[in-house]
Amino acid sequence: MPKHVVIIGNGISGITCARYVRKMSDYKITVISSESKYFYSRTALMYIYMGHMREVDTQPYEPYFWGKNRIDLLQEHVASVDPNNNSISLANNQTINYDYLVIATGSKSNKFGWSGQDLKGVQGLYNLQDLQSMEIYTNNIERAVVVGGGLIGIETVEMLLSRNIAVTYLVREQSFWRSILPQEESNMVSKLFKLHHVDIQFGTELKEIINDGTGRVGSILTSKGEVINCGFVALTVGVNPNIDVVKNSSIETDRGVLIDDYFRTNYANVFSAGDCAQFRQALSGRKPVEQVWYTGKMQGATVAANICGKQQTYQPGHWFNSAKFFDLEYQTYGMVLAEKPEDTDWFWWQDDLGERGIRLQWNKATKAFTGLNCFGNRIRHEVCNDWL
Known part of the structure; x- marks a missing residue:
C-alpha cells in the first residue's frame, strides 16, 4: 500500500x-x-x-x-x-x-479592528472569492477607497481605474512604499498616481468605515477628519x-x-x-x-x-523580486533597504523624465556588489545572479 x-x-x-x-x-x-x-x-x-x-x-x-x-x-x-x-x-x-x-x-488579508470593517463592500484581495465579491460590489459605483501602500494596493488601484471608478488612496507613509524603497525610488513611483488621476493622500490613515444604512459601506472617515463618500473599500494593508x-x-x-x-x-x-x-x-x-x-x-x-527521503535544507539563493507599478517595471536583487546601512555605498541614476532609474549597491570595505533596484529597464536575472 x-x-x-x-x-x-x-x-x-x-x-x-x-x-x-x-x-x-x-x-x-x-x-x-x-x-x-x-x-x-x-x-x-x-x-x-x-x-x-x-x-x-x-x-x-x-x-x-x-x-x-x-x-x-x-x-x-x-x-x-x-x-x-x-x-x-x-x-x-x-x-x-x-x-x-x-x-x-x-x-x-489583514484587518485591524476598524469600526465597519465587516460591512458589505469592504474586503481584501487575495483569492478568487475576493475577486468575485469585488465584481459584485464595484458594479455601478462612482468612487472606491483603497487603504494601504503596498503592491496589492497599487494593483487594486489599477484594477478600479480600468473600470473608470474614481479612487481615493490612503497611504500612511509620506511617499509610496517608503518602508521598502529608498526615497528616490519612492518618489518616482509616487508621481505616477497624479499622472493617473488618483486622489492619493499620503500621511493619512483610515479611522472608521461608515454604514450607508443598509449594511453596506457608504463612506469612510480619515485620520485627518475628512469624510469620503464611497461604494467600496479595499483593505490592502498586508497579509x-x-x-x-x-x-x-x-x-x-x-x-x-x-x-x-x-x-x-x-x-x-x-x-x-x-x-x-x-x-x-x-x-x-x-x-x-x-x-x-x-x-x-x-x-x-x-x-x-x-x-521522498532526499533530505534537503532550504537553499533559496539571492533575494530577488519584481513588480509593475502601472507601466513602470521594477526589479530588485540582493537586499537593498529603504535606508543605507553604514557599511554600504550607493549609486543612483535617474533619467531626465523620471521614467527610468537604477540604484547600485556595494560593500564599502570590500567593494563587492551586493544589490540593485531597477526601474523602467529590464535586467537579465542570470546576469544579476552572476554579479551577486
Whole structure:
C-alpha cells in the first residue's frame, strides 16, 4: 500500500509539492482546498478583473493533468487536524488519514479592528472569492477607497481605474512604499498616481468605515477628519499567515506554522511551506516568513524532496523580486533597504523624465556588489545572479 501524502492548500507551494512528490515517488497524493478545484496563478487575479484574461487562462495546467499524474483534488474545507492520530477532518464530517501532511494554506488579508470593517463592500484581495465579491460590489459605483501602500494596493488601484471608478488612496507613509524603497525610488513611483488621476493622500490613515444604512459601506472617515463618500473599500494593508486550521491542534505556531530547516513542524511527518510557514531560525538576511511567489515554489519542491527521503535544507539563493507599478517595471536583487546601512555605498541614476532609474549597491570595505533596484529597464536575472 503506497504512503499517502495529504496537502492542505492548492496554491503554488502545495501544488509544487504535489508535482515533485509525483516525480519522485509512487505515493498517493491528495490536495485539498475549499477555495477552488484547480490551481491558478494568484498573481493574475487583477487581469481577470481588468478583462485581459479569463479565469481558465490563469490555470497553468489543463484539467486532465491531475488525473494523468494521479493527483487527487478535493474541494472541501478542512475543519481540524489531529497530528497525534495522523488524520484530518473535513467540514462534511469525512475523516482522511495520512502518512505525511503538508500545510500550505497561504495567507489571509489583514484587518485591524476598524469600526465597519465587516460591512458589505469592504474586503481584501487575495483569492478568487475576493475577486468575485469585488465584481459584485464595484458594479455601478462612482468612487472606491483603497487603504494601504503596498503592491496589492497599487494593483487594486489599477484594477478600479480600468473600470473608470474614481479612487481615493490612503497611504500612511509620506511617499509610496517608503518602508521598502529608498526615497528616490519612492518618489518616482509616487508621481505616477497624479499622472493617473488618483486622489492619493499620503500621511493619512483610515479611522472608521461608515454604514450607508443598509449594511453596506457608504463612506469612510480619515485620520485627518475628512469624510469620503464611497461604494467600496479595499483593505490592502498586508497579509498574515493563514493558520486557522492548526490553531487548535498540537502543531506549534507563532505568526505562522513553526518549521525547522527541513520544513518539518514539531511532528516529523507534518510539514509546512509557503506563506503560512515560519522558520524557527531564519536564514541570514532573510525573514522568518517569506510571502513571495517564487520562494513558495522553491519551498514546495524542497518539502517534496524531504518527504521522498532526499533530505534537503532550504537553499533559496539571492533575494530577488519584481513588480509593475502601472507601466513602470521594477526589479530588485540582493537586499537593498529603504535606508543605507553604514557599511554600504550607493549609486543612483535617474533619467531626465523620471521614467527610468537604477540604484547600485556595494560593500564599502570590500567593494563587492551586493544589490540593485531597477526601474523602467529590464535586467537579465542570470546576469544579476552572476554579479551577486
